Amino acid sequence: MNKVVKNVEEALHGIEDNMTIMLGGFGLCGIPENSINGLIKKGVKNLTCISNNAGVDDFGIGLLLKTRQVKKMIASYVGENAEFERQLLSGELDVELIPQGTLATRCMATGYGMPAIYTPAGVGTEVAEGKETRIFDGKTYLMEMAFKSDFAIVKAWKGDTHGNLIFRATSRNFNPLMAMAGKITIVEVEELVPAGDLDPDMIHTPGIYVNRIFQGKDYEKRIEQITITQK
Amino acid sequence: MLDKYGIAKRIAKELKDGFYVNLGIGIPTLVANYVPEDVEVILQSENGLLGIGPFPFEDDVDADLINAGKQTVTTTKGSSFFDSAMSFGMIRSQRVNLTVLGAMEVSQNGDIANWKIPGKMVKGMGGAMDLVASAENIIVAMMHSNKAGESKILKSCSLPLTGVACVKKVVTELAVLEIKDGKFHLIERAPGVSVEEIISKTEGELVVPDFVPEMEI
Numbered sequence: 001m002n003k004v005v006k007n008v009e010e011a012l013h014g015i016e017d018n019m020t021i022m023l024g025g026f027g028l029c030g031i032p033e034n035s036i037n038g039l040i041k042k043g044v045k046n047l048t049c050i051s052n053n054a055g056v057d058d059f060g061i062g063l064l065l066k067t068r069q070v071k072k073m074i075a076s077y078v079g080e081n082a083e084f085e086r087q088l089l090s091g092e093l094d095v096e097l098i099p100q101g102t103l104a105t106r107c108m109a110t111g112y113g114m115p116a117i118y119t120p121a122g123v124g125t126e127v128a129e130g131k132e133t134r135i136f137d138g139k140t141y142l143m144e145m146a147f148k149s150d151f152a153i154v155k156a157w158k159g160d161t162h163g164n165l166i167f168r169a170t171s172r173n174f175n176p177l178m179a180m181a182g183k184i185t186i187v188e189v190e191e192l193v194p195a196g197d198l199d200p201d202m203i204h205t206p207g208i209y210v211n212r213i214f215q216g217k218d219y220e221k222r223i224e225q226i227t228i229t230q231k
Numbered sequence: 232m233l234d235k236y237g238i239a240k241r242i243a244k245e246l247k248d249g250f251y252v253n254l255g256i257g258i259p260t261l262v263a264n265y266v267p268e269d270v271e272v273i274l275q276s277e278n279g280l281l282g283i284g285p286f287p288f289e290d291d292v293d294a295d296l297i298n299a300g301k302q303t304v305t306t307t308k309g310s311s312f313f314d315s316a317m318s319f320g321m322i323r324s325q326r327v328n329l330t331v332l333g334a335m336e337v338s339q340n341g342d343i344a345n346w347k348i349p350g351k352m353v354k355g356m357g358g359a360m361d362l363v364a365s366a367e368n369i370i371v372a373m374m375h376s377n378k379a380g381e382s383k384i385l386k387s388c389s390l391p392l393t394g395v396a397c398v399k400k401v402v403t404e405l406a407v408l409e410i411k412d413g414k415f416h417l418i419e420r421a422p423g424v425s426v427e428e429i430i431s432k433t434e435g436e437l438v439v440p441d442f443v444p445e446m447e448i
Contacts, residue, residue: 027278027301028301029294075355099359100319101318104314119364121364169295171295175314177316225300228287
């Protein structure tokens with residue numbers, strides 16, 4: 001049951017050009033920093049990335065956009081990235097924008113073994129174009145498909161050698177959902193501990209969903225907007 | 232006429248004790264500063280937090296603790312964290328009692344547009360489409376007209392829609408409007424604003440009662 005790999009290179013083994021990859025995080029919060037840098041080093045191209053956001057110009061997924069490794073981005077909000085907006089408006093980058101709750105729940109559906117979900121989000125908008133609808137109790141819902149991806153890459157606060165994961169504060173966000181949704185799930189953690197050290201009642205993601213786990217290092221944890229209260 | 236703080240103050244009067252509330256980015260976020268003293272509300276952040284507290288002191292800034300606008304925040308007593316699917320689960324299943332969000336355009340049948348200007352601006356809908364499709368109680372905080380002076384309170388929206396027939400109430404710098412039966416209804420006017428000005432700046436069909444009280448804020 002040992003899921004531990006020794007470094008990011010080993011963790012990213014098997015990721016190839018043209019694959020679909022899920023990346024956890026909300027904004028820059030809870031993103032798999034080590035793995036994003038590893039993908040840049042690896043140089044894989046024409047990736048389809050599923051992630052709530054696209055990072056900022058010089059951090060997070062923004063780095064992968066700069067190196068032109070991303071062919072298509074599936075996200076809900078990309079407002080903080082000028083390079084992204086430029087590539088999108090110029091047609092260099094293929095983008096599918098989907099409602100945030102739909103994005104989250106399509107990941108969940110995959111992990112729960114359900115082929116599709118029904119949601120009211122996007123009914124009557126361009127998001128609904130070409131999609132099957134169904135009426136329940138007089139209200140219209142869109143059928144949205146569970147995601148298929150080759151790899152999911154997430155970041156957890158603590159993890160054990162069996163792949164059990166605990167997330168911290170709002171860095172949880174999409175991470176446990178994507179962890180459930182990858183054909184192969186890769187996890188980087190701030191603290192890797194032996195199986196048995198984590199309280200089973202406190203586990204957010206059971207290790208059954210995790211294929212590879214490694215101890216991350218040198219986390220920058222950049223903050224997009226530092227807002228403070230003056231003393 | 233109200234400034235953005237005035238709009239937030241007026242919306243804060245809609246808060247009821249025990250409400251769970253989702254505040255969008257911009258003016259809606261300011262509503263948190265004007266919660267009446269005798270009212271307890273819990274603020275929901277769709278990135279996975281119930282119980283948003285004030286911004287942290289400098290020493291307490293935590294990169295793992297942000298709101299949906301990606302700003303550093305704190306938690307209140309009794310707060311909780313959860314993943315994004317559960318977050319939208321509580322929105323879709325209408326546990327969140329009130330949603331306040333901004334808009335570029337609103338139409339008289341309650342349509343809202345706030346996520347895209349074709350060819351110019353594409354930021355994405357974020358959680359807005361989920362929120363407006365599910366919330367029972369939606370208040371829009373917005374300016375009555377754009378910088379060119381054109382009304383944003385319309386017969387029908389010209390921009391790509393975020394949601395259809397979902398907005399119930401609009402608070403602008405000029406007025407409080409309710410939307411029902413496919414029309415805007417003038418409920419209150421901002422201090423110092425005449426009914427005539429509101430009529431002239433409203434493109435959509437507007438029902439004006441004989442007496443329009445001035446807002447108390």
